[in-house]
Amino acid sequence: NPVNLHVALDARVLLFTLAATVVTGIVFGLAPGLRGARADLSLSLKDGVGNTQSRGRRRFRTLHLGNGLVVAQIALCVVVLAGAGLLVRTLANLRAVNPGFDTSSLLLFDLQPALVGYKGARVQTLYQRVQDGIAAIPGVRGVSYSDDALVGGSLSNTSFNLHGQKGEPSSDTDIMSVGIGFFSALRMPLLLGRDFVPGDFVPVPDTPDAKPSGVPTAAVVNQTFVRRFLGPGNPIGRLVGGNSGNNYWRVIGVSGDAKYQDLRSAIEPTVYMPSENGYASFEVRTASDPMAVLPAVRRVMREVDPNLPVFRPRTQTEVIDSLLGNERMLAKLATALGALALLLACIGLYALLAQEVTRRTREIGIRMALGAARGRLLGMVLGLGLALAGCGVAVGFAGAWALTRFLGNLLFGVKPIDPASLGAVAAILIAVALAACALPARRATKVDPLVALRYE
Secondary structure, eight states: OOOOOOOOOOHHHHHHHHHHHHHHHHHHHHHHHHHHHTOOHHHHHTSTTOOHHHHHHHHHHHHHHHHHHHHHHHHHHHHHHHHHHHHHHHHHHHHTOOOSSOOTTEEEEEEOGGGGTOOTHHHHHHHHHHHHHHHTSTTEEEEEEESSOTTSSOOOEEEEEETTOTTSOOEEEEEEEEOTTHHHHTTOOEEEEOOOOGGGGSOOOSSTTTSOTTOOEEEEEEHHHIIIIIOSSOOTTOEEEOSSTTOEEEEEEEEOOOOOSOSSSOOOOEEEEEOOOSOEEEEEEESSOGGGGHHHHHHHHHHHOTTOOOEEEEEHHHHHHHHTHHHHHHHHHHHHHHHHHHHHHHHHHHHHHHHHHHHTHHHHHHHHHTTOOHHHHHHHHHHHHHHHHHHHHHHHHHHHHHHGGGGGGGOSSSOSSOHHHHHHHHHHHHHHHHHHHHHHHHHHHTOOHHHHHTOO
16 A cells, blocks of 8 residues: 655754764764774884885775775665665556546546535436536536546445355445446446446335335446356346345446556456435546636536535546655655765765775886786776676675565565666666776876876
């Protein structure tokens, strides 16, 4: 399920950031100081520049510490980028989901006639007047209603038995109450049978004295319902529901599968039945921008009943975008953190290689004086940078394998260990490593042997 994150800047966040900054500065500032404080004065006084062997050991430790820090930076960068890649792919996969109906050019708004006293047959009469009025608006291609909008986060379900199978355990199905023209307005295909007609919307009384018992309610079921419960053969005319009385449905049509609650959930068996509710979400199919017809819709509503307000006007696209708000926020946040980690890894690698070139200036000068080719020197620096990047990527892959599994509940259409995402991360990091190595490597090839031999 999508997570809800509360992000706010307050005093606790600022204090934590300040404390983390101070502690980091102290820790990484004390390390060089403590190392210098432990220097052997007698060894340093033996040579004007310090004891060569002692300096070599210090440089060796420093080099390995720097290499380790750079490898750690790159490894953390791999983990963050791998998580960001998974979240970005999840968002892309959700946006690419086919909900089973046309989500474009669809205006939604809610009505609650019960709030102003509409009951029973008056509700159906009201809905018919609203449909007729909106359908006459120029640019409107279809209009209908349902108890809730599809892919809006709402869901209704119930238990039922196949008619005549008393010994069978009950099964569960999603249900949705809809109006006339629902399937054509949403452009949801009807594969078999027919759509609802006005005669299907006559309420079935609860008492058998008002109407003979055994009168079923018309229902359209989706393909998943037919596959799971009705099996092969013609489903039209099959009875679904209770074993007696009025509490069952007669199948009059089969619709294509469509997402109901959200884009993540699998499509479940669904029964569409005539709406008898005192509230509804209207769906208006338009030829262009759906919000452009909203003033005309409000005008129609004032003509039908000026006391009946229009609630929550929005487009189906806005509903889906709102539904993906958490995924979009997580993808953006992870991408920003990944970019920051990539920048820090690039800076760290560049700084280490620049220091290494400076440290080995005398050696580079000697190599050049002895006839070493510039390409060999270039390869020496690039090789070190790529070796560090390779080690960081390898360690990062292990970390990503261990940590991205915790993202499982947030992902959709992609596995926590995704070779394509890891491959893209590796390619990005190698490219960034080459860019970070380029300047120090070029500087190494420009060393003047005469100047280098007098270095230090």
